[in-house]
Amino acid sequence: MNSKIKKTIIDIVVFILLSLGAVTMLFPFLWMVSTSLKHPNNVHMFPPQWIPNPVIWRNYIDIWTIAPLLSGIKNSAIVTFATLFIGTFSTSISAFAFAKMRFPHKQKLFQLILIMIMIPPVSIIIPQFIGFSRLGLTNSLWPLILPGLFGNVSMLFFLRQYMIGLSSELMDSGKIDGCNYFEIYARIFMPNCKPALAANIIMWFMGLWNEFFGSLIYLNSPKKHTIQLVISTLNSYYASQTNFPIIMASSVVAIMPVLIVFIAFQKYFTESFALTGIKG
Amino acid sequence: MVPKREELTLKKRHSLDRKEALWAYIFISPPILQFLIFFAVPLGFAVYASFTDWNILNPTQHFIGLDNFKEMFTQEKFWKSFANTGMLVFAVPIYMFISVLVALGYNRKIPLNNAFRVIYYLPFVSSLVALTVMWRWLFNSQFGIVNNFLRAVFNIEGPDWLLDPKWIKPVIMLMIIWKMIGVSSIYYLAALQNIPKTYYEAAVIDGASGVKQFRYITLPMLTPISFYQLVVFSIGTLQTLIEVYMLTEGGLGGRNYSAGTVAFYIFDSGFRNYRMGYACGVSLVFLILVMAITLIQFKLSDKWVFEGN
Numbered sequence: 001m002n003s004k005i006k007k008t009i010i011d012i013v014v015f016i017l018l019s020l021g022a023v024t025m026l027f028p029f030l031w032m033v034s035t036s037l038k039h040p041n042n043v044h045m046f047p048p049q050w051i052p053n054p055v056i057w058r059n060y061i062d063i064w065t066i067a068p069l070l071s072g073i074k075n076s077a078i079v080t081f082a083t084l085f086i087g088t089f090s091t092s093i094s095a096f097a098f099a100k101m102r103f104p105h106k107q108k109l110f111q112l113i114l115i116m117i118m119i120p121p122v123s124i125i126i127p128q129f130i131g132f133s134r135l136g137l138t139n140s141l142w143p144l145i146l147p148g149l150f151g152n153v154s155m156l157f158f159l160r161q162y163m164i165g166l167s168s169e170l171m172d173s174g175k176i177d178g179c180n181y182f183e184i185y186a187r188i189f190m191p192n193c194k195p196a197l198a199a200n201i202i203m204w205f206m207g208l209w210n211e212f213f214g215s216l217i218y219l220n221s222p223k224k225h226t227i228q229l230v231i232s233t234l235n236s237y238y239a240s241q242t243n244f245p246i247i248m249a250s251s252v253v254a255i256m257p258v259l260i261v262f263i264a265f266q267k268y269f270t271e272s273f274a275l276t277g278i279k280g
Numbered sequence: 281m282v283p284k285r286e287e288l289t290l291k292k293r294h295s296l297d298r299k300e301a302l303w304a305y306i307f308i309s310p311p312i313l314q315f316l317i318f319f320a321v322p323l324g325f326a327v328y329a330s331f332t333d334w335n336i337l338n339p340t341q342h343f344i345g346l347d348n349f350k351e352m353f354t355q356e357k358f359w360k361s362f363a364n365t366g367m368l369v370f371a372v373p374i375y376m377f378i379s380v381l382v383a384l385g386y387n388r389k390i391p392l393n394n395a396f397r398v399i400y401y402l403p404f405v406s407s408l409v410a411l412t413v414m415w416r417w418l419f420n421s422q423f424g425i426v427n428n429f430l431r432a433v434f435n436i437e438g439p440d441w442l443l444d445p446k447w448i449k450p451v452i453m454l455m456i457i458w459k460m461i462g463v464s465s466i467y468y469l470a471a472l473q474n475i476p477k478t479y480y481e482a483a484v485i486d487g488a489s490g491v492k493q494f495r496y497i498t499l500p501m502l503t504p505i506s507f508y509q510l511v512v513f514s515i516g517t518l519q520t521l522i523e524v525y526m527l528t529e530g531g532l533g534g535r536n537y538s539a540g541t542v543a544f545y546i547f548d549s550g551f552r553n554y555r556m557g558y559a560c561g562v563s564l565v566f567l568i569l570v571m572a573i574t575l576i577q578f579k580l581s582d583k584w585v586f587e588g589n
Contacts, residue, residue, distance in 0.1 A: 011388055019392075091311075093307045097304040098308065101304040102297065115315075116314070123563040124322040125563075131322060182303070212408065212409050231407070
């Protein structure tokens with residue numbers, strides 16, 4: 001009985017501590033949403049107005065005319081979905097080959113590809129930039145899309161790991177049914193990989209949507225800017241005029257797609273099954 | 281003498297194998313091409329360019345031997361960028377430590393458990409650009425909420441966090457810590473849940489206290505995931521760039537380059553000063569350093585990582 005009380009007390013303390021942490025985590029987000037609905041004059045009040053008075057909903061209408069937000073969203077969507085659509089195909093089909101097919105030099109080729117995980121992207125950004133500018137592709141979305149069409153190495157690693165865990169009998173039964181290798185991949189293995197695929201695609205989606213550095217170096221004209229670049233440009237421009245609510249409202253819009261996807265699929269992040277393959 | 285029938289099947293088998301290998305090579309061609317086009321060729325080019333005075337503004341380039349490397353070792357910004365980057369990496373063990381505690385909390389049956397995990401994870405998935413925009417204003421010296429709070433509650437005038445060379449790095453570290461606790465603690469939770477219950481049962485029978493159980497069971501069982509995180513997250517933190525770009529006024533690396541990281545220095549040399557050859561040289565030094573750190577961490581892991589039985 002005594003140990004039960006002790007346990008309850010510890011639980012209460014832990015709950016309070018975790019709640020305090022949660023407030024710290026949420027605080028900047030709440031502040032951002034709150035600011036986005038304020039009049040510029042009410043931003044710097046202290047103690048801060050958590051519920052704006054008056055609530056300026058107009059900010060969310062004005063941002064679309066003030067900043068090229070819509071074209072930013074469009075450009076980010078093009079990059080994100082083109083990459084995801086084709087990249088997922090090329091990643092999963094190569095993962096299938098590395099997991100279930102027999103061919104010479106398989107291990108060596110796989111290790112070669114894995115080297116790419118260990119290389120900091122910033123260390124080859126300069127020659128990549130020179131290459132794309134020689135091809136006349138700077139100031140277009142191509143440098144942001146092209147590399148990803150060939151796949152995503154960490155996703156390849158996870159999917160291969162996952163497919164190795166699937167029974168090889170799937171392969172044999174496919175062969176007996178007269179399927180060729182592509183059909184075995186598309187009709188038998190892909191449907192069996194859904195959970196692993198979903199988790200990886202969501203993670204990649206977030207990475208692509210939030211991508212900033214590539215946009216910064218490749219895109220010059222505002223019409224080509226991705227959403228992240230629109231936000232950062234807006235920030236440096238409006239910072240001087242201290243029109244905060246506009247900046248915050250645009251940031252809320254930029255964060256929203258990822259937030260919705262994250263909350264809808266949160267179990268892929270917060271439950272341990274999503275971590276198979278990386279457990280020490 | 282091999283029977284004819286078997287010879288046929290062997291032949292058939294052989295051709296089937298070749299067919300399988302052919303399909304496989306087609307299937308794996310995308311990542312192989314990616315490796316060649318977007319990795320091997322650029323890297324080779326970087327090696328070449330680092331021996332030239334390549335400048336975007338100047339169409340002709342000359343072979344200048346080791347001059348780029350000699351020059352960078354005399355540049356104050358180069359050394360500062362390495363020191364700054366090194367300091368930021370200390371954020372990793374700090375948030376790993378906090379994350380162990382958070383994960384121990386997650387592992388108890390308390391209300392809102394899942395909501396906590398989602399909330400702690402939010403900063404990690406959100407756009408770094410939007411987050412840094414927000415942080416810039418939180419830490420603004422005149423009307424930032426941090427200094428407003430210090431003024432109102434403690435009646436002290438807070439520093440100019442983002443412009444003060446003393447404070448800019450701690451602010452960036454704080455942001456990294458805030459961003460990473462959610463991920464790190466989920467890794468630790470997974471590891472905690474993987475510890476067999478029987479270990480603790482045996483410890484209870486032997487009369488071990490809770491503290492002893494933690495010291496002799498939990499902690500050793502967490503070392504592999506700690507090692508994994510230390511390697512992966514340190515390498516990630518070494519590449520810190522966007523925080524620096526966004527938090528330093530106009531992306532200048534802070535007053536006296538107090539926040540410039542190596543990644544930022546590469547960006548600065550290449551895309552601000554257009555010195556592509558020099559930037560490639562710095563990139564290579566950075567690349568070698570990152571790989572060396574990875575190798576050293578792997579070597580050291582033998583000493584303290586508990587591999588299980």
